Amino acid sequence: MxxxxxxxxxxxxxxxxxxxxxxxxxxxxxxxxxxxxAAPTTSTEAPATTATAASTPAPEPPATWPVNVPVQPGDCDPQAPDALLVTFVVTAQDPSAPIEISYPGFTPSVSGEPRTITTTGPVVTILGNDCGPGVAAEPWTFTATGEVGYALSCAVFFNGFPLRADSDYVEGPARAASVDCTGRPGM
Missing domain, CATH: 1.20.5 (Single alpha-helices involved in coiled-coils or other helix-helix interfaces)
Incomplete structure (x- = not known):
């Protein structure tokens, strides 16, 4: 050639x-x-009609995730400038399955007061500020349990550093999955 x-x-x-x-x-x-x-431009597309646009239903907006557990009255402010931020995250494959979560609450007089809530996922976040009277003598309890499909996980962070993580995988029919991220800084 x-x-x-x-x-x-x-x-x-x-x-x-x-x-x-x-x-x-x-x-x-x-x-x-x-x-x-340059070649001349031409449009071969038909103009959109209002009848076509009106007949197509608008897509459902996505659910708002994560589910943010609100700070309870009397709790330390997690957005304070000097906050010792504790972040607890639970993830689940099934967004509709109820998950029971035990977590610590932080008030100026108590570090790690046990609390329990039931909510749905797939992502749940809880923020806290350990502004209590000093270093907690006992580990903070962070657990989650639910009849989920496939997987349930948890992770805990203290001031941005990972403290603990756990996951449970369910194969087959839904059964109770359980994760435990109990811990405290220094453990």
């Missing part, structure tokens, strides 16, 4: 690669950089 034929095939292949997407989408590629004038 001669160099002239090879160059001609290369130019033809390049032109085809540039023009093929425009032919498929109804748009025209500006070929000015190839040395020729």
């Amino acid at each position: 001669t160099p002239m034929r090879t160059a001609a095939r290369t130019v033809a292949a390049t032109a085809a690669a540039l023009l093929l997407p425009s032919l498929l989408t109804g748009c025209v590629v500006d070929g000015g950089w190839l040395g020729g004038p």
Whole structure:
């Protein structure tokens, strides 16, 4: 094959690669950089009608995740500038399965007061600020249990550092999955 034929095939292949997407989408590629004038643009699409737009139902908005457990009255403010932030996260495969979560509450007089809530996932976050009277003498209890499909997990962070993580995987029919992220800084 001669160099002239090879160059001609290369130019033809390049032109085809540039023009093929425009032919498929109804748009025209500006070929000015190839040395020729840009091709005129034409629209082959039908204008949208209000009847078509009105007949298509709007998609459901996604659920708001994560589920953020609110701070209880009297709790330390987790958004305080000097907060010792404790973050507890539970994830579950089934967004509708109830999950029982035990977690510590932090008040100025108590570090790690036990609390229990029942909520659904798939992601649950609890923020706390350990502004209590000093280092907790006992570990903080962080557990989650639920009749979930497939998996349940938990993770605890203290001031951004991972403290503990656990997961439980359910294979087959739903059964009670349980995770335990109990711990405290320094353990």
